[in-house]
Amino acid sequence: MKVAGRRRASTRHATGHTAYAARFVHRTRCALVALTTFGAASLACSAQTDELTGTLRKIHDDGVVVLGVREASIPFSYFDGKGTVGYSQTIALQIVEEIKKTLGMPQLKVHEITVTSSNRTPMLLNNQIDLECGSTTHTVERENLAAFSNSFFQYAVRMIARKNAGITDFQDLAGKAVVTTAGTSDERLLRRLNTDKLLNMRITSARDHSEAFNTLKDGRAVAFVMDEPIVYGFKSTDPRPDDFVVTGTPLGYEVYACMFRKGDEPFRTLVNGVIARGQTSGEAERLYRQWFTQPIPPHGINLNFPLSEQNRALFAHPNDRALD
Structure with a gap:
């Protein structure tokens, strides 16, 4: 994964030849299917691509999903000396896997750009990042600029x-x-x-x-x-x-949530589905224990921050409501 500053070099991802290559691979895959099914599957493949909108269409055409990540939001999203890790970073990567399945692009590239509390929203609105799952608070005021997923942490x-x-x-x-x-x-x-x-x-x-x-x-x-x-x-x-x-x-x-562009219902459905399934299946509680009650990288420190009753209730009833 390319990195900005010392580890993420550029905010211009998968443009030009990369975007063309992604579209070429998709068309080639469709064409090969057509050879074995006398064209029927080719028509279906083209139709599926044409139906994509918003962020999913952008990711498909660019051949890359761009994540906004934090450098020091321990234990949510932070650099451990090797790469970005954390509780919410894990959720972001689970969403990426769902995007790969939805688009039928198992080799979809993932790029990361470091964001701060001040620039994360402008970078989203300027299409420099597609998704940010760090330590961003979902507030009613922020809904004027961006959309927010189901909450993944209350504090x-x-x-x-x-x-x-x-x-x-x-x-x-x-x-x-x-x-x-x-x-x-x-x-x-x-x-x-x-x-x-x-x-x-x-x-x-x-x-x-x-x-x-x-x-x-x-x-x-x-x-x-x-x-x-x-x-x-x-x-x-x-x-x-x-x-x-x-x-x-x-x-x-307040609550933390993933942030993405407004007016993108297909992407909202995908992101919320990943978070809700994790919370109601018990995966979210396991993930919580991993990052808040056990030693974490890079130094094996334990935050000793037990699951609160508020977070337990959130996991039982996933929702995307701001608390302010």
């Missing part, structure tokens, strides 16, 4: 602070420097809290989660406000995890 918004800082709840942040990640729903919640409660916090919005946590570690902020599983991930993977505490009355509860 609380809290904060991480140094244990010796004396921070236990959000009122303790009054007048202090606080960091969050730019372009997230958490940033919106934190700024609203600051205004509503007149806390006079000095809020910094970091480019990504890693930069935000480093701001806390360097002492430039007393707390990092973010999704609870994300901050648990940073705490668990830090060389000195006992120096930090995850704390605070939840600012709210």
Whole structure:
């Protein structure tokens, strides 16, 4: 898998000769079938291709599916030194397998592009990525720009602070420097809290989660406000995890979902089918245990984050509702 920056080199995928080759292979496959069935199958193959629309048509014609992935959203989507891994990355790859079956393209190529909280939606709208399953919150406001799958994780918004800082709840942040990640729903919640409660916090919005946590570690902020599983991930993977505490009355509860382009019902049906089958079959709970209650790569750290009753209920009743 090609990578951007140190590992993903380009956002221009499968254009020109690659797209032509994909279409040529498909036409050749149809033609070979026709030779053995006197043309009937050839007509069916052409008709099936003509019926494709939206994202599935784009993927078919380009011969590649482009995934937006995160670099440090542990344990959802992150780079482990070899490639992208994680709980939601696994779900994304399950969706890719379903796309391959639906299109009859077992050799379909997969390309990854690293996205951030700030650029993931523009990259989707500009057709630079086809699907993003990382740690993106499904909100009602975001439905104006993008479509969201069935939720695959429910969580609380809290904060991480140094244990010796004396921070236990959000009122303790009054007048202090606080960091969050730019372009997230958490940033919106934190700024609203600051205004509503007149806390006079000095809020910094970091480019990504890693930069935000480093701001806390360097002492430039007393707390990092973010999704609870994300901050648990940073705490668990830090060389000195006992120096930090995850704390605070939840600012709210939200859900993660995969994001794709609006107005694409065939693609929505495919994606939701994969997620719902995993949740009702027990596969989602097994996947949860793998990434949240067992050692994970690259250092074998265990987040020790048991399945919540909210997530158990979500798995029993798959849905694509925002919680805000």
